[in-house]
Amino acid sequence: MKYTIALLAGDGIGPEVINEAVKVSDAIAKKFNHEIIWTPALTGACAIDAVGVPYPDETHEICMKADAVLFGAVGHPKFDNDPSAPVRPEQGLLLMRKKLGLFANVRPTFTFPSLIDNSPLKRERIEGTDLVFLRELTGGIYFGEKGRLDGGETAYDTCTYTRVEVQRLAKKGFELAMTRTKKLCCVDKANVLETSRLWRETVQAMEKDYPEVTVSYEFVDAVAMRLVQWPNSYDVLITENLFGDILTDEASVISGSMGLMPSASVGEHTSLYEPIHGSYPQATGLNIANPLATVLSAAMMFEDAFGLKEEAEAIRAVVNKSLEQGIVTEDLATKDAKTYKTSEVGDWLVANL
């Protein structure tokens, strides 16, 4: 089969980690007789520098025409000190999510046995952790009306959700739960927020369509606690945009494998795959960034966007092998062990596929 993949490398270490994911994807395609056409496009700070906006129309068209999008990272320190600057890389991210209709962000958190001791949490707390957040990504307070009143002295943001928005996200949650241990947790703040009450009543009404799924409803503050205490007690969690932003980042550090976590954003028109880490500006150009999260994001793309499970498993298997054999970048170094460059890890993966 032939697949067109929009390639949005972005800023900082984005291009370096994307490069390795491309090498591995091409090798997998060759092995399984697929053809990949990569269509590169600009996004983030590099797009601002080149054409003045972080998500150019041309990039949007390339994404819309592709079968999937592979994304690196965006952000540059020169934009960091002034969150109210008129043009910023993150705005491109939000615009891209909205225009591509990427309403569900899929964020797994799992442990790699060989990395478990990297976690700030004790081994017995995290062993067996394998959870997935489905974060709503195109609604809520991110996209509601916001502004100033009283000559700038009062600021406001509006959080809005419609029942339809909740249903389409929750549907993905129920479906995902059916493929796993059939446990779904709806995270809200229904004791305070009207939008959370809409979430809860909508999910409650859907329960009857998935009689095998056990649904629990927990307040966001309680989940923020239990994620640290007993992360392995969760399976699938669904939540709104802002709660998801906070909780998925919290969850990402518990496994000790943060630098390896992939993610997907799925929706109406296409789907996008990206590592959860950022653009890590200090490491730019040093060939030291860990490419595995991006490589594993490509594996998610093969499986979920193209339905190629065997190809995805082959990628995951070689990644596991590299970890077991210690073919890792310096962020995963155990003391005194030799470490490898970004491109060396990619080369090793290709050679050992």
Next chain:
Amino acid sequence: MKYTIALLAGDGIGPEVINEAVKVSDAIAKKFNHEIIWTPALTGACAIDAVGVPYPDETHEICMKADAVLFGAVGHPKFDNDPSAPVRPEQGLLLMRKKLGLFANVRPTFTFPSLIDNSPLKRERIEGTDLVFLRELTGGIYFGEKGRLDGGETAYDTCTYTRVEVQRLAKKGFELAMTRTKKLCCVDKANVLETSRLWRETVQAMEKDYPEVTVSYEFVDAVAMRLVQWPNSYDVLITENLFGDILTDEASVISGSMGLMPSASVGEHTSLYEPIHGSYPQATGLNIANPLATVLSAAMMFEDAFGLKEEAEAIRAVVNKSLEQGIVTEDLATKDAKTYKTSEVGDWLVANL
């Protein structure tokens, strides 16, 4: 001196833990020649049962007349399954905060050397943790306009802040930082929210009045991560109501001493002291709840509301002694060690003051 303290025991284990804090406070008062007049009042589920509302006017008047409020916990499982029920204990909490003008919730998180191994985090991650959150408590999305549109199909919540609200909270943060290591972290989501941009610009403008304080600005998702990774890298953190709800609960579990954490809510008319734990309905009446968080909340009251530092230190010292000697309730039991009842712990504290 003579102090009038409104006593809001609340629901569940509230009355039991409050009882021990009263015993210890009376003993301290006697020792230091103060007189305490306790004025009990109803709040929470027990107030709903008795008079139909969770924060009766009579309770409000008792609080307004007192020099401080000592609070247990509210909540009862019979209200848990329906967050949209018209009358609920939490509404009393929100009304109380608003009517008493308790705009700053002070939530310390620190470690007790003897309890450090209770933490889900590794010892080396939490040793030395001693941070304080100042959570804004009477504004933001908790109190903004909320409702339904489109015949119930769309829900909305509004988050609003004024510059003056941010200033009075931030002022407390700067002042607190001055009494500690002079590090202040402003937690926001200024890359997305207009209210956060108001927070950030307001705090930035106040920096010049506190030249000794080093201020950092961090996004809420990054703080949710770093709290788990390096909690001991923080000192004073200031944030808005909803972020504070999530992050203070997350912070509370990292020290391993959650059952011991006190809190204060301070503001315009009075101040209120309460353990951070909830009403723990399953333990009600069993005389097994840990009273130390409430006892330590009373210590905060002596120090901050009445300016009685020596009295506060005496309470903290005897609590430390009880921990070192293993005079603890079953939640803190190390294996095979004898444990004590709620009232026995209180008796021991009184006897050893």
